[in-house]
Amino acid sequence: MALDHRGTQQTQQGVVFASGERWNQERRFILEIFKKFGVGRSKFEDQIETESKCLIEEIAKLKGEQFDPNHVLVNAVSNVIVSVIFGKRYEYSDERFKYFLDLGTQQAKNSITNFVFIFVPVIAHLPFGKQIHTGLTDVALKLTDFVSEIIKNHKRDLDTESHRDLIDAYLSELRFNENGSSGKLSMLNEFNLTVTIKQMFIAGTDTTALTLRWAMLYMALNPTIQKNVHDEIDEAVGRNRLPKLADKPNLQYTQAVLLEIQRMASISRLGVPHGCTKTTTVRGVTIPEGFIVVSNLWAVHRDPDLWPEPWKFKPERFLDDNGQVVNRDELIPFSTGRRICLGESLARMELYIFFTHLMHQFRIEGSNWKGDTVSIVDQGRNPNDYKIRAIHRD
Numbered sequence: 001m002a003l004d005h006r007g008t009q010q011t012q013q014g015v016v017f018a019s020g021e022r023w024n025q026e027r028r029f030i031l032e033i034f035k036k037f038g039v040g041r042s043k044f045e046d047q048i049e050t051e052s053k054c055l056i057e058e059i060a061k062l063k064g065e066q067f068d069p070n071h072v073l074v075n076a077v078s079n080v081i082v083s084v085i086f087g088k089r090y091e092y093s094d095e096r097f098k099y100f101l102d103l104g105t106q107q108a109k110n111s112i113t114n115f116v117f118i119f120v121p122v123i124a125h126l127p128f129g130k131q132i133h134t135g136l137t138d139v140a141l142k143l144t145d146f147v148s149e150i151i152k153n154h155k156r157d158l159d160t161e162s163h164r165d166l167i168d169a170y171l172s173e174l175r176f177n178e179n180g181s182s183g184k185l186s187m188l189n190e191f192n193l194t195v196t197i198k199q200m201f202i203a204g205t206d207t208t209a210l211t212l213r214w215a216m217l218y219m220a221l222n223p224t225i226q227k228n229v230h231d232e233i234d235e236a237v238g239r240n241r242l243p244k245l246a247d248k249p250n251l252q253y254t255q256a257v258l259l260e261i262q263r264m265a266s267i268s269r270l271g272v273p274h275g276c277t278k279t280t281t282v283r284g285v286t287i288p289e290g291f292i293v294v295s296n297l298w299a300v301h302r303d304p305d306l307w308p309e310p311w312k313f314k315p316e317r318f319l320d321d322n323g324q325v326v327n328r329d330e331l332i333p334f335s336t337g338r339r340i341c342l343g344e345s346l347a348r349m350e351l352y353i354f355f356t357h358l359m360h361q362f363r364i365e366g367s368n369w370k371g372d373t374v375s376i377v378d379q380g381r382n383p384n385d386y387k388i389r390a391i392h393r394d
């Protein structure tokens with residue numbers, strides 16, 4: 001797709017849109033850095049806990065007043081990924097960060113429209129297409145400017161031996177390449193860094209925040225299930241401390257509830273479109289080279305042969321006869337295969353910590369939700385706007 005050189009959605013750019021060797025290098029490098037920083041592993045627990053405590057404080061300030069949790073959830077979750085990519089956290093009141101978050105949300109909402117322009121670029125030259133395209137480009141460029149400025153600041157005080165975050169690690173690798181070394185990561189470059197950082201921010205924020213948004217809604221709509229979660233947490237953890245990762249084995253029902261939330265929410269309905277690299281036959285259907293394949297994750301999660309009464313919220317689906325949680329292969333919110341979500345372990349950890357903390361502290365009540373009419377142009381499956389009350393449990 002022909003955008004300005006700073007534009008975001010050119011094909012082949014950043015880890016999400018790259019393919020072949022470029023993708024291989026980008027993905028492998030990011031996963032190495034995640035490993036180095038302990039992202040998604042137990043030593044990352046403290047970092048998420050810090051954000052979770054800020055979230056609890058913010059919600060407690062409302063003293064049970066009705067509110068839409070979207071904004072605070074996005075703030076909390078984005079600070080987790082931002083700590084990995086930018087090496088810092090932002091206060092909820094930071095105006096510049098609010099601006100960045102709004103752009104990120106807008107960009108995530110534009111995803112499907114962006115895909116349409118990528119696959120049918122001629123639309124950008126038609127009168128109605130031109131206007132939409134200009135709007136998309138504007139958001140993409142503003143995001144790029146924000147990220148570029150942060151990268152510029154990182155370059156100023158870069159220590160190639162000691163990395164504060166993903167940007168430092170990436171810039172150090174680029175310096176390494178400039179000196180004629182490396183080879184395995186020769187395709188990394190600064191433009192890709194900018195695009196990858198934007199993609200990581202969007203992929204790491206909206207998805208997890210959206211899942212938690214559905215989680216709060218399902219708890220308000222299912223008070224008996226919520227009570228079971230409260231009881232299990234109180235028994236396993238007690239009232240004097242917040243749940244930890246180490247409590248997981250004693251929170252089987254709570255884990256099943258989280259899995260059912262992911263199934264019901266199916267926030268990434270169609271995953272990310274993939275290009276077929278060579279003509280392939282799957283179950284008698286031939287997919288020619290170059291064709292775009294879209295995986296309908298939502299349909300898998302609503303298949304009545306796999307999930308009897310698929311529209312019902314039933315956490316027991318994920319429990320065996322002994323009340324132990326069962327991870328079923330048919331649950332694929334992170335997709336599947338070689339391009340499975342790169343942030344899966346981080347996301348699972350965030351969902352567990354944020355959800356158990358919120359349940360430990362609050363009873364969620366009274367949604368004014370108007371039902372499940374979901375916008376088809378949003379990439380993420382958003383519930384209609386709703387408000388809830390979070391009543392402190394002490």
Ligand code: HEM
Pocket residue numbers: 015016017027081199200203204205207208211267268271272273333334335336338339340341342343344346347
């Ligand atoms: C509940 C939260 C999340 C869900 C449901 C989710 C879901 C997905 C899905 C369905 C894909 C497409 C996979 C495919 O192409 O087949 C994906 C890709 C991706 N996700 Fe996530 N994601 C979540 C959280 C995160 C987080 C926290 C991060 C940040 C580290 C992240 C980073 C990525 C990246 C970089 C890709 C592209 C991977 C690649 O193409 O190699 N995601 N995610």
